[in-house]
Amino acid sequence: MREAKTSPVQLTAAATGALPRALLLAICIIYGLTGLFHRDPWKNEDAAGFGVMWQLATGGVHDWLMPNIAGRPFTDDGPLVFWIGATMIRLFGNWLGAPDASRLATALCFFGTCAFIWYTTYLLGRRDEVQPFAYAFGGQPSARDYGRTLADGALLVFLACVGLAVRGHETTAQVGQVALIAMILYGLVRSLDKPVHGSLVFGLGLGALTLASGPILPLALLVAAAICAAVCAPMPGRRLAAIGVPLALLIVAAWLAAAYFSTADRQEAVTFIREWARYDRRSYGAPNMQTFGFNMRNLFLYAWPVWPIAAWAWVAWAGMRRAPHVALPLALLLPTLVLLFLQTNASDAQFILLLPPMAILGAFALPTLARGVINAIDWFALLFFTIFGSTVWFLWVAKTTGWPPRIAGNVFRQLPGYQHHFRLSSVIFALLVTVAWVLVVRWRLSRAPKQIWRPVVISAAGTTLMWVMAMTLWLPSINYGKTYRDVVEAAAMALPPAYQCVQPIRMGNAQLASFAYFGHFRFGGPEDDCDILLRHDGADYGDPSKISHFEWRLIWEGRRPADRDERFRMYRLVDTSRATHARPELPRHRLPQ
Incomplete structure (x- = not known):
């Protein structure tokens, strides 16, 4: 009842x-x-x-x-x-x-x-x-x-x-x-x-x-x-x-x-x-x-x-x-x-x-919900997502055409080394989504539907607009700024042709996964006698300490272009007594920090 x-x-x-x-x-x-x-x-x-x-x-x-x-x-x-x-x-x-x-x-x-x-x-x-x-x-x-x-x-x-x-x-x-x-x-x-x-x-x-x-x-x-x-x-x-x-x-x-x-x-x-x-x-x-x-x-x-x-x-x-x-x-x-x-x-x-x-x-x-609350939610969403979408388009035009030059310069300053390429399919899809957003807003404001889901129609359409535009117009730029691919491939080119394993130091799970997948690094555990050392340095910790007749020589360093707070350094263990780059007989129980 x-x-x-x-x-x-x-x-x-x-x-x-x-x-x-x-x-x-x-x-x-x-x-x-x-x-x-x-x-x-x-x-x-x-x-x-x-x-x-x-x-x-x-x-x-x-x-x-x-x-x-x-x-x-x-x-x-x-x-x-x-x-x-x-x-x-x-x-x-x-x-x-x-x-x-x-x-x-x-x-x-x-x-x-x-x-x-x-x-x-x-x-x-x-x-x-x-x-x-x-x-x-x-x-x-x-x-x-x-x-x-x-x-x-x-x-x-x-x-x-x-x-x-x-x-x-x-x-x-x-x-x-x-x-x-x-x-x-x-x-x-x-x-x-x-x-x-x-x-x-x-x-x-x-x-x-x-x-x-x-x-x-x-x-x-x-x-x-x-x-x-x-x-x-x-x-x-x-x-x-x-x-x-x-x-x-x-x-x-x-x-x-x-x-x-x-x-x-x-x-x-x-x-x-x-x-x-x-x-x-x-x-x-x-x-x-x-x-x-x-x-x-x-x-x-x-x-x-x-x-x-x-x-x-x-x-x-x-x-x-x-x-x-x-x-x-x-x-x-x-x-x-x-x-x-x-x-x-x-x-x-x-x-x-x-x-x-x-x-x-x-x-x-x-x-x-009262009518006043519904209107407040609608107008807030309409204003916020319209400004967001307009900004996304404006910045993309500046990135693509170079005008205004000051805005374009600021965009590329955040992505040093990035090469922008025009992708017609992404632009068409973003245009379709933008037109759909305009039609949804026009329908919502002109028809004033009575259905109880009307307070969140513009908000749901706005989040869809926001995400789709970001993942079409700006996906290459975002991907460039958030991937480890380029730095890992550079590190992989510096690896010696023959090595036993790589000992990771201060490497997070995301970094370890990226180096393993993109660079096919063979990582070893703390108990392994690795002849390559890969460090993630958030600060300057100096070179690893020497061990008897062995020393760690820096063979590569780099970082992601969009991240200034992290740096990777790769070292190779060298037998200084033999003055050779062939892999030496490695001493055990040495884990430099």
Whole structure:
């Protein structure tokens, strides 16, 4: 029975017209696929994630069960997303190239996230307690139409998020984690009407999230779901615990057992698993001002316009905060938000995890927004993205034509050594997107549609415009500024024809992955007798110390043109007593810093 007395929504059927399916799918596909192809892995997390995937794709069972980058164990996240990326490289790498093929995993995760957000909101939107006020003579929308319109709104809210553009197109574990959080939320909602089905999805998502991240995030979500089941009466808490939790534990145990029993060196497996479990504990700690200040400066812009709409949903549905459409998204949003403020090292990599529950919660705010608020959101988006698009075109014209010369000089000063090439296909695609933006704005302002998703149409179209234009007109420039390809190829040319291995010093995961992939460097571990030393120097540390009759001679140094804060130096071990460049008999236990 509908709870008309507590519902703050009063709508007619005309306000619940759904977007055409073809249009909604086209927006998702264009936005999701743009920026995934014809570029290199970018520093930092993008290159590191690709490095793990490429190592798995070219390695054996040991690499798949205990992911690594050129032999360095990678325990920052679990292996699930890297398994998917490595599979894509094996299937499509010869056709697309390894970097582009790896990002098919990113596309799958993005589209999965969109699907879970839409269906979760649709199921919640059909529930009796959220239906609009029932008029005496009819005219209110049907539950099915209302649910579809809310689902369309949730998806548009998600796509409208400014911060989704870059983070949603990288080869990182976070793109899989955000899809699995959306999957867990779908399982919780599905359990309201189909307890067994929903519990299975919930358990599968919880176990998969553990394999894609670490133990703390899924454990926090599990505790939050248990608390939510205690305050939200419709949730089948016992069924979720009896089915979902054992399934999740079984999934995690299967990976741990496979990693332990697949190698003869059981201690190596134990060390890897222990470091994977400990990474989370080292990543979180007591609140600190650095993390708090970073989040306060960046989170509100990153999650615009999702966060104010989601916040308004909490206010608008004040009388129904224990209902599933408010309680369930909050159950996953709040622990994720708390973990953000407990990070020991501030980063925006985890911001994307907030978006699915925020978008679903925000969808239920759309029918309650006042006309003045809707107009404010529209005009802000219209002004911001019009200025952004005009600036992108203006700077591109200056870069291409050299006029105005001062602006063109400033552009090329940021990219020393860059050679600009005119690409007709990119210009045509950018023009089409710009025309589409103008048509969307004209339609929105002239027709004044009554559908409840109208407040976020311009915002969603604007973020699509922003990303597509950046990834067409400016992709070569951005790629030049964020790739390690050129510096790695220069270093590879300086390598001796014959060498045993390269010892990396102060090399991050992204740098190690880039040198291994682009330069095919053979890296060695600390216990290996490497005759080449590759250092990453953020400052001048001086030359490595000499060892008896051996010395390290500098054979190459360089840096990325767009980065002045890092420099790479490569040294070769030379036997000074023999005065020869042939590889000497190497002394053991020497690791210069």
